[in-house]
Amino acid sequence: MNAIPEKVIIVGSGVGGLSMAIILAGLGYDVTVLEKNRQPGGLLRSYTRDGIECATGVHYLGSLDKGQVLRKFFDYLGITDAIPVSRMGTSGVIDRYLFDSPNTHPFQFDLPAGFDTYEKNLKKDFPAEQAIIEQILASIRKTSEQLHALDYLYAADNDFSLLDQAESYGEILDQLGCSPRLRSVLAIPSSWIGVPVADCPAYYHNMALASYLSSSWRLEQSGSDMAAVLVDRLKDLGGKVITSAEVDKILVTSRVVSGVQLKTGECLTGSIVIAAIHPQVVLKMLPDGAVKPSYKNRITKIKNTHSIFTVHARIDAESHPEIPHNIFQVETDKKGNINDLRYYQFRKSEKKNTTLLSILTSGNDELWIPWKDTLTGHRGREYREVKNKYAEKLLNEAEKIFGSFKDLKLLDAYTPLTIRDWVHSPDGSAYGVLRSSSQTLGTALLNRTAVKGLYLAGQNVLAPGLIGTIMGSFSTVKLILGPDEFRKKISL
Ligand SMILES: Cc1cc2nc3c(=O)[nH]c(=O)nc-3n(C[C@H](O)[C@H](O)[C@H](O)COP(=O)(O)OP(=O)(O)OC[C@H]3O[C@@H](n4cnc5c(N)ncnc54)[C@H](O)[C@@H]3O)c2cc1C
Secondary structure (H helix, E strand, O other), rough: OOOOOOEEEOOOOOOOHHHHHHHHHOOOOEEEOOOOOOOOOHOOOEEEEOOEOOOOOOEEEEEOOOOOHHHHHHHHHHHHHHHOEEEOOOEEEEEEEEEOOOOOOOOEEEEEOOHHHHHHHHHHHOOHHHHHHHHHHHHHHHHHHHHHOHHHHOOOOOOOOOOOOOEEEEHHHHHHHOOOOHHHHHHHHHOOOOOOOOHHHHHHHHHHHHHHHOOEEEOOHHHHHHHHHHHHHHHHHEEEOOOOOOOEEEEEOEEEEEEEEOOOOOOOOEEEEEEEHHHHHHHHOOOOOOOOOHHHHHHHHEEEOOOEEEEEEEEOOOOOOOOOOOEEEEEEEOOOOEEEEEEEEEOOOOOOEEEEEEEEEOHHHHHHHOOOOOOOOOOHHHHHHHHHHHHHHHHHHHHHHOOOOOOEEEEEOOOOHHHHHHHHHHHHHHOOOOOOOHHHHOOOOOEEEEEEOOEEEEOOOOOOOHHHHHHHHHHHHHHHHOHHHHHHHEEE
């Protein structure tokens, strides 16, 4: 450890900050994680309403089977056994897509587990497009191999050099002559990372799809339990998490980082500071002149993914038991691009005879504009009324698909403003930086900054989701250690 700077401060205790902290603590660094909220976990955290755990940012996970990418990450972090999961797709379906759109006529597609079954399902439903489907599957299989082999992390440089599939997936589908219906099915995986298919780099699309086709899972315990597992693991390795500690400033002298200052005025020193939060938020924490105007300009201009509105409700379990797959209700345009979607999950709840119904849809940002200058808990009655009215509309829509809900009780609904205030994501962006083809250059290498000792981590540096975010942590470790040391010290 002689040549390695010792004290590391990590800003943010989401899965990005905590995974980063565990890796570095395991390598012998003295790690402290600072979290503004009273509880650690960021978007990982679930919350309790009426005795029922409501999920925030983890609804299902991909690639946790032996030898697969997330399993390799969990094994390395030492958390696999402490996070019980159940496999999805054993009855043949992971996701059911219901297309109900005036443009493409109603139809249904089931996303199964496994690449071969997926190919078979596509060919059965789109018999005239066999050759296109084969080409599409060939590139998804290739990405899958690269993903699980972790080619990117062990490559000599630090760029996302696997991006030989940087062109937009929409353009590829156009070139292949894909029909609007097939396009609408293929458009869904890019929506999981918040990017419209027309502008989603093929690699990101394929990575998202491959990760779930490889194997899909649900947490058996809550997101808060998962956060607690990560915190315990960090503590076992000698790391610390300090909550209710909002970082206000990153301390920089002559373009070298020296620590952080909290909102309370207290300063903590560290020769490495890792901000596992959004880069636009980091920019505001830096002193004037700490970075070049060109860097500032690049970061300021980054476009972010949309936000999400979520409803949690409890219903009678006998009439509406758990559904072992997710359901997407999708509306598309004439070309097969997604205009809007609803995500439904029915899960057994902690409360006897009740099912937790969760509905996620786009944030509908304009609805919340009157409250944009307010903070969570201080928005008043009218906001609650608008929120509940919108939640009821979504529940009514759901009843049209699933039948009327017995003993329905709305537990909670949260808006883009909630996400914004909870984790400081700009405008409540759900998946952070928009990983689109049109801003590939502007969003490259986001874990690197112009300030010595200051790095970024979290969902914004590489890709969102648990896989993307933890991969981002490893990629920031690679940047700190250098590719050769990384290869020597980190065996995944
Ligand atoms: C509604 C929703 C559903 C999702 N569903 C899934 C899913 O099913 N599967 C999946 O894999 N992914 C899913 N995701 C994505 C996944 O949750 C995220 O990619 C991931 O959790 C991001 O982790 P992070 O550490 O980068 O950020 P965050 O979890 O946002 O953590 C950042 C942390 O930094 C803290 N912080 C911010 N500013 C400061 C400051 N100044 N000082 C101190 N602390 C600070 C915040 O409070 C927060 O705790 C979902 C996301 C959303 C929003």
